[in-house]
Amino acid sequence: MAEAVAESALPTRSPGTPARPRRRRANWVPYALLAPGLLWLIVFFVAPMVTTLSTSLQQGNVDDGYVLTGNVAVYWEALQAYWPQLLRSLVYAGIATLLSLALGYPLAYFIASRKGRAKNFLLVLVIAPFFTSFLIRTMAWQSILSGEGGLLEKLLGWLHLGFLFDWFGNVLEFLHLSPNGQILGSPWAVVWGLTYNFLPFMILPLYTSLDRLDGRLLEAAGDLYATPRETFRYVTWPLSLPGVVSGTLLTFIPAAGDYINSRLLGNTNTVMIGQVIDSQFLRVLDYPLAAALSFILLILILGMVTAYVRKAGTEELV
């Protein structure tokens, strides 16, 4: 028996045996189709990653050039110098994500429960801000929140509610969230800007999973003695989890690396890690440090996301 098996296995290897061209050709097709995408990933993702990693381990300066020395110590230095900004980025991004979820879920639910034209119209409204530059939209918030003739102040003043504007600033100051009782230039404004900018990334996946939700399941829950609240808790929410997970990821990841909102809406005490990396690369020109910070941020986010997805346990995410 063993010999027979060996023999039957042999011919495919022996040079004299004709190969099976049909099968081989068929095996090529998937790789051929994958090739452009793989190439793209290698050129635009893997290669920059490798150069960034290599940059972080180099020493030198702009004038004399950099040499790869394997200086791992730079990571330790980066962490020591910028851990507050790193931590702040994760906290701000986390709060902004929770806020987006709180605002986005009811909105997505509302849109998903509409029909036909109303639904499409609302979806367009969600996407509409993308027609304007990210930078300009954030600058718009600058002029809205400004305490010197900003839109919000004017609007409240016009409604004879001007005291609300000052009152809110004072609350922020009391909570040590604003140095001078102004809304603009406070951590609150930064988190608000992040929430605003990434809200559509929360709404769209939430909408997709809520839209797919079978209304008959909600009827069944009601039929089985579940109050509307219980129906939400035991049926709607668990079934929308894939949307919640992808929405929070799509919000949290870019928000953690954001470098615009804090610059335009914050103050010197709201500096986020994206801002640090930006200035290290483009102003201070300390490339190794900037590259090391980028890598640290990448590892941190990767770790958090992995833990989160494991915990949420949604296989249907991808």
Next chain:
Amino acid sequence: MAAVTTTEDLRLVGISKEFETFTAVHPMDLTVPGGSFFALLGPSGCGKTTTLRMVAGLEAPTSGSILIGDKDITGSKAYQRNVNTVFQSYALFPHMSVLDNVAFGLKRKGDRNAMAKAVEALDLVQLGPVAKKKPSQLSGGMQQRVALARAVVNRPDVLLLDEPLGALDLKLRRQMQIELKRIQSEVGLTFIHVTHDQEEAMTMADTIAVMNAGRVEQLGDPATLYERPASTFVANFLGQSNLIEASVTGPPSGGVVPARAHGQDVVVSAELLPAGLKDIWIGVRPEKLRLGGGGRNKMAGLVTDASFTGVATQYLVRMPWGFEVMVVQQNDGSARACVGENVTVSWDPGQEFVLDQNQAEDAGVVVDHG
């Protein structure tokens, strides 16, 4: 296990449902006796599902009220009603195990023994071994039984079944019909079964309400509906009917009334003829017609089609006026006719039913969607 609760009657009083563009259910009264197996039968769009949804609390009636026993539940929400539904789509919660699905209702009611009762209910439908699986891992028939267990376990006052067997293949459907009947007699609940399948309704139900265009056409037990349909709609919707135009020609004598149908003299049972009716449909079921002159009423015809179905042979016989009657002859060894043969078709008075001729001949004819 048998008859745990004394089940109360369900009463619909003057209930109706109007949607923006049409009236789904015209005002109607209906009483479903407690503990009975009741069927709402009718073609799609006849209002049977709307009626069911109103009882479940998923649709608010435009007028009228719904009572269980003496308790008016018209204004209460679905989750407040002690009524459960087996949905046509089953509507099992995909993210929960089979056991959690079944325990869902009891848990919402705060039953401490929810899990133990759910296990018991799964055993009732013979699904104990798959309790830990997700609904999507089960076959259609198994999902159907989970849906049934999920509803039955709550011991509702009324259990509603919305075409629950529609998605199953024929063999499984037969099996589930027997199963449903067994479970109903075991738990002693009131079952209301909505279906468009007349055979299913007749096999399972104690009482059937035949609905048509938002109204109840006739209410009765299966045998009465079949033998004595009150309208051409019911006659055609429940099984096959041969409707022959006739008019009464004289007064009753000897328990029969003479009539003339397409130039031939026939007699109609006097007690079946509604008083004062002159122009009538004489309806005879295919199995009541005989080939050969054995019956008192005789008509000559030509066999145009014969199909052998095993237990019986089904003939189409063309009458002199062009109408084709269907005759079903039991395969009991009697002589068979061939296509093209001239035969006599006969029946005895008392085997027919009589309807008013102003009713449409083809009302309720089921277009074969087999």
